[in-house]
Ligand SMILES: Nc1nc2c(c(=O)[nH]1)N=C([C@H](O)[C@H](O)COP(=O)(O)OP(=O)(O)OP(=O)(O)O)CN2
């Protein structure tokens with residue numbers, strides 16, 4: 109760790125439904141998770157004396173507002189979809205909340221996507237750890253994501269392929 113840098117973490121939670129098309133096991137069914145999200149930031153705490161943020165890497169309430177905008181509002185109580193799920197159109201047309209991601213919604217891909225998305229908001233993201241179940245998680249270090257974005261996004265055509 110660089111001198112004077114401190115890592116801070118804030119934990120969030122969201123509930124989503126998904127389906128892993130082609131999965132050999134039970135995850136081929138539509139099912140849901142209460143995801144636990146750990147966002148880790150690393151930077152030098154702010155030195156400016158008398159500032160509201162003095163001694164903070166970031167005010168946790170400011171971090172919360174960004175994570176809510178970028179992640180929670182999009183994923184919470186949504187069907188998070190690749191778009192190839194047999195029930196995708198039906199769920200969408202029923203008026204239920206759908207979040208079309210365009211990639212397979214594994215916990216690895218979701219953690220990477222969230223990490224990349226938060227870093228694009230100029231947060232000093234160190235890593236993101238996403239728990240899909242109480243026993244299974246993926247962790248992504250921002251430094252391990254290619255500059256032009258995660259491979260599964262840059263491979264895709266359309267909105268993410270900037
Ligand atoms: N490497 C990965 N493996 C699996 C993923 C994943 O995203 N990455 N996802 C799933 C399913 O979405 C599934 O819902 C989770 O599977 P699993 O951990 O097997 O769930 P359980 O509830 O059975 O967990 P236990 O703690 O073992 O009861 C599958 N694999």
Ligand SMILES: [Zn+2]
Nearest residue numbers: 126135139141
């Ligand atoms: Zn699952």
